[in-house]
Amino acid sequence: MPGLITDMPPSFPEDIATHPLLVIDYALIQAGDAGEKDRFTSRLRLHRSLKNHGAETEVDALFQLGKEFMELPLEQKMEYEEGDDGMQFGYKAAGHHTADERGTLDATEFLDVAKDDVLAFPTPVHRTYPALVAAAFPTVLVPFVHKSLAVNAALLAVLGEKLGLPDGTMERLHIPEERSGCVARVIKTPPQVGAAQVLEDQALLGAHTDFGSLSFLHNRLGGLQVLAPATEKWQYVRPLPGHAICNVGDALNIFSGGLIRSNMHRVVAPPKAQAAFERYSLAFFTRPHDSVVLRPLIAESVVVAQAIAERHQDGTAATQEKGTAGEWLLRRLKNLRTAHYHGAESYRKHLGTEDYGRIVQTQTIGEM
Ligand SMILES: O=C(O)CCC(=O)C(=O)O
Ligand SMILES: [Fe+2]
Secondary structure (H helix, E strand, O other): OOOOOOOOOOOOOOOEEEEEOEEEEEHHHHHOOOOHHHHHHOOOOOOOEEOOOHHHHHHHHHHHHHHHHHHHHHHHHHEOOOOOOOOOOEOOOOOOOOOOOOOOOOOOOOEEEHHHHHOOOOOOOOOOOOOOHHOOOOHHHHHHHHHHHHHHHHHHHHHHHHHHOOOOOHHHHHOOOOOOOEEEEOOOOOOOOOOOOHHHHHHOOEEOOOOOOOOEEOOOOOOEOOOOOOOOOEEOOOOOOEEEEEEHHHHHHHOOOOOOOOOEEEEOOOOOHHEEEEEEEEEEEEOOOOOEEOOOOOOOOHHHHHHHHHHHHOOOHOOOOOOOOOHHHHHHHHOOOOHHHOHHHHHHHHOOOOOHHHHHHHHHHHHO
16 A cells, blocks of 8 residues: 555665675685685675674664664753764764765764773763763673674684784774773664655765774665766665675775775665665774874785876875864764764765765756
């Protein structure tokens, strides 16, 4: 029946084109399987769907907590709003980020819980959280953060090996005990109504690359889209039950001299009948600790050094440092806040390593 809303969203439609995912078996990676490690480090431009990641129970618990938090009255959530000064933990209300250079407001709410606050529990490092969330630290957030850190660390080590980095290099750039922007995030978008094409052209979370190293992302409804290299059309990512999306962020792009690329993505309304439902997703973002200088690891890796030498004759642009991970995050985040939006130029100040020209091109195509 048209317009009928039941509690259970329909499954992702079979008849729409989706991005070809590379399914990786994390259990094999963990067991040191050379073939699976090779597959994981091949075709890096495809999105990776990770099965057997072992965090299913922790993920379910955080989905539940996230929903309970999002259902709190807005005034209560607003007491924890992240604000415009670069605090990146707490609550982000819808409309407080811009989604494109025209200043379109985003439609996502975030609950952002700092890894540092979770690991130091019960001592706050960055901030305190609403009672509902604080009460769930021991049972939900601590287990989720530990599992997520472990999965991402194992995958980073495999990528480090592929780059020929000395053992332990990736660990030294991502020390859990150091202060960092690592964060557990629950994301909510409200139900959407409208013509399919209009919905698909309107980003609820603007096109971006993730700011850190690796993201461990859990989707149930559709709505995540990627703009794969050498394509002109945004493609939906089909959520696979129990799988996680493994997303490369800017820091790995920079460390690897561009060999490992950040994947450009955005969130639009879930496709077809799913659009009428609230969308919840969640992620753990592993980022280098704040004091790490973002630079290509030329001294540490001949693979990176060679890549830079081949691509850039004089090597200057590519070898430039980008400041520290803490500074990188602050710049990207602050310039995304609606309060700091003063036109296209200010929006562009938040950009990371994405090929921004391609985003603008697809937005123009979308408008025609
Ligand atoms: O909700 C999603 O599927 C993606 C969210 C995302 O890209 C982000 O928070 O960086
Ligand atoms: Fe993202």
